[in-house]
Amino acid sequence: MKPIKNLLILIIAIPMLLACKKDDNGGESAFLLSKANIAGSHDLTYLTSNIEQTFEVNGIPVNSTTTIVGDTFQVVVVFSEDGTYAAEGQYRITTTITVAGMTETDTEIIVLDETGTFQLDANTQTITFDGGSEFGDGTFEFALFNENEMRITQSLAIDENGATGDAETEVRFVRQ
Numbered sequence: 362m363k364p365i366k367n368l369l370i371l372i373i374a375i376p377m378l379l380a381c382k383k384d385d386n387g388g389e390s391a392f393l394l395s396k397a398n399i400a401g402s403h404d405l406t407y408l409t410s411n412i413e414q415t416f417e418v419n420g421i422p423v424n425s426t427t428t429i430v431g432d433t434f435q436v437v438v439v440f441s442e443d444g445t446y447a448a449e450g451q452y453r454i455t456t457t458i459t460v461a462g463m464t465e466t467d468t469e470i471i472v473l474d475e476t477g478t479f480q481l482d483a484n485t486q487t488i489t490f491d492g493g494s495e496f497g498d499g500t501f502e503f504a505l506f507n508e509n510e511m512r513i514t515q516s517l518a519i520d521e522n523g524a525t526g527d528a529e530t531e532v533r534f535v536r537q
Contacts, residue, residue, distance in 0.1 A: 392507045394483045396442045403511070405436035405452065406531035414519055414526035425526075426459045435474055438534065444480065446490070448473045488513060501532070510535045 392398060408431030415424050436450035449472055457466045459526035477492015489500040512533045519526040 373500075375409060379468065394481055394486060394503060394506050396440075396444060396481060399440045399443045399481065399488075399506075399511070401440060402537040403438045403440065403534035404537060405431075405434045405448075405450070405532070406535050407431070407453070407512075407531065408434075408454070410528060410530040412519070412526065412528045414524045416522075416524040422463055425524075428457045430455050431471075437537070440479065444478050446479055446492075447476045501530075504531070508536065 366491065377480075408429070410427075410429040412429075413424070414427070414428040415422050430454050431454050432453040434450070436447045436448060436452055438446055440446050441442065447530045451470055452473075453468055453470050455466060455468045457464060475492060476537065477490055479491070481487070482489075486503045486506075487500050490498055492498070499517070500516060501515045504514050505512040510533065512531065514529075514532075515530040517528040517530075519528055
């Protein structure tokens with residue numbers, strides 16, 4: 362009787378122990394946001410920014426929409442555990458500006474060769490860059506962070522030189 366009781370305990374205990382190792386995301390352990398986990402080389406794969414502004418001309422409000430879309434990415438960003446980054450390479454942006462129904466489009470090659478620092482906040486799921494004007498400055502929120510890729514977004518309120526509005530930016534990286 363005792364061997365049957367021990368066998369029953371094992372049959373019940375083993376599935377319970379195996380279930381404890383799984384979490385709510387399909388059995389995969391979470392990839393936590395940390396400097397150790399972000400460290401490495403990442404390819405820039407996506408960049409878009411949408412800016413909606415209103416300003417006045419001779420007392421008349423004028424709306425402006427600016428869309429910036431990046432492509433032809435050849436940029437590598439290296440994040441280090443010490444909180445520094447280096448961005449190097451080039452990509453093209455297409456900027457489309459629409460003001461009072463008139464649209465103008467321009468393309469430009471952006472060449473990056475910059476370094477800076479970053480701070481992570483795992484509680485708010487944010488990264489704050491300090492250093493580069495082309496690559497990025499300010500605080501971005503993580504929309505996605507895993508072993509293979511990360512997506513960061515930034516929402517800004519604009520209130521300068523008589524213009525008000527909003528800017529939304531999304532940047533995506535794939536780990537090399």
